[in-house]
Amino acid sequence: MRLCFGSLLTVMEMRPSTFATNPALCAAMFSTVADGYLALDGSNVSAYAAGRINVPGNVSEGASKADPHAVSLSFRDSVMKYVDRNKRKDVVLALQDIVKKDETLDDQTVIELVNNLTVAQVRGLKEFVLDDFLAGLFLYTVQVSNAKLQPHVKEITDEYMDGFANQRASVSFVSKYGESSFDVAKSIGADSVALALVAEAGGNCLRCGKKIAVSHSSDDDSVSYGTRYTLSPGDDIVVCANCRCELTNASDEEKLALHQKKSDLHIRSLAREAMSKHTLSTEIRQTLLAVSKMQNSPNTKLREKPTKVENKVQDDDLKDLILLRVTRKYQGVNDELYRLSGEDKVVMDQHAQIIRRMYQDASLIKGINQQGIFNELVNEICAQTGESLRTAAEIVVSYFVQRCEVFDETPKQGDPLLKIGDSPISADIGDRVQEGHNTKETA
Numbered sequence: 001m002r003l004c005f006g007s008l009l010t011v012m013e014m015r016p017s018t019f020a021t022n023p024a025l026c027a028a029m030f031s032t033v034a035d036g037y038l039a040l041d042g043s044n045v046s047a048y049a050a051g052r053i054n055v056p057g058n059v060s061e062g063a064s065k066a067d068p069h070a071v072s073l074s075f076r077d078s079v080m081k082y083v084d085r086n087k088r089k090d091v092v093l094a095l096q097d098i099v100k101k102d103e104t105l106d107d108q109t110v111i112e113l114v115n116n117l118t119v120a121q122v123r124g125l126k127e128f129v130l131d132d133f134l135a136g137l138f139l140y141t142v143q144v145s146n147a148k149l150q151p152h153v154k155e156i157t158d159e160y161m162d163g164f165a166n167q168r169a170s171v172s173f174v175s176k177y178g179e180s181s182f183d184v185a186k187s188i189g190a191d192s193v194a195l196a197l198v199a200e201a202g203g204n205c206l207r208c209g210k211k212i213a214v215s216h217s218s219d220d221d222s223v224s225y226g227t228r229y230t231l232s233p234g235d236d237i238v239v240c241a242n243c244r245c246e247l248t249n250a251s252d253e254e255k256l257a258l259h260q261k262k263s264d265l266h267i268r269s270l271a272r273e274a275m276s277k278h279t280l281s282t283e284i285r286q287t288l289l290a291v292s293k294m295q296n297s298p299n300t301k302l303r304e305k306p307t308k309v310e311n312k313v314q315d316d317d318l319k320d321l322i323l324l325r326v327t328r329k330y331q332g333v334n335d336e337l338y339r340l341s342g343e344d345k346v347v348m349d350q351h352a353q354i355i356r357r358m359y360q361d362a363s364l365i366k367g368i369n370q371q372g373i374f375n376e377l378v379n380e381i382c383a384q385t386g387e388s389l390r391t392a393a394e395i396v397v398s399y400f401v402q403r404c405e406v407f408d409e410t411p412k413q414g415d416p417l418l419k420i421g422d423s424p425i426s427a428d429i430g431d432r433v434q435e436g437h438n439t440k441e442t443a
Helices: 005-013 022-030 042-050 057-065 068-082 085-101 119-124 130-141 158-162 165-170 192-200 241-249 252-277 279-292 316-342 348-363 370-385 387-402 427-432
Strands: 110-112 227-232 235-239
Touching (some): 005 022, 068 130, 085 130, 085 165, 110 119, 110 130, 192 252, 227 252, 279 387, 348 370, 370 387
Antiparallel strands (some): 227 235
């Protein structure tokens, strides 16, 4: 993996607040060091996020001259509102992980430019001053190369980000750094299993409910250092030091009660994660239902021969955006269409005809290019769903680009015929989307 502006922007984009849009987030970040970025074109933002091109020169120059602490304050006031308050720990954990895995970084390189933290210090952090950390990495990443790094940024997927949910209890946010902030956590702090147990218990001792710290750095007397206790082989819990002593002579009944409490908390934790993971799926469902109610032209002829995205999308920025959306959510859209069809809420061929009709109408606009057509389709859908579902609209349109209802190329002889709902995966993303799933018949 590689620490660059593309990876920073992508990580923050994947934990958005309810009203955030990718262009708005990027514009807010650029505006902390340069003028003229009240709004940004979505295609440019996609290129920055994909790690395809460098950031604008005046942003790099502005970052080199800016007061780092002023930039941190601007991040607090203007940037952080675009990041989900409940998932900000995912952001810092992912960025820290990228720093750990970036083999091009020297341990003594300063990469957090607000507090002048080195790579080695960032890799060992367990406490973060959030605004300083993100602003500091921003100031560094906009001054180094962001071009031709697509393979590294593409490693940041939904699955990658979801993996940090159970590690949130391992880090904390503080108002300023102390000496203990830079110590590499020991014992429970270095134990991923224990951290997951603490997270499931809400950061509390499972037995008495007292707050548990993940390192000795806490100076709050109400917080105890947590330790692991084995109820039975393979069945551990995390408790405070006092309870650990009292459990030395615990009865079988008390151990059973603690085991049941741990199981209940684990089930609740899984339920919370499932709800979070399905938020975007719910938005995609709402978007598909909105599209199904739009004007249809039953005589619209569908194109059922797949062609690769790279063979029909000439604009590199748009291509990056479409492949990003298709890679992450193609199968999710496909499955949702089948569910809605099974519920008799959409007819898949009619759904495809609506998108095809929208594409044909947009293509008649004089002088419009492929990016303009893509934006027209997304805007038309958002007129029905609202701007808050723009990302879902982009995913749905990208799905139908892959399905060939948007943008045309004459298929080569020998291309197989597929029906709506089958999975014609572009060659350059075939290794990143599940292959071999059963071909399904249209409703």
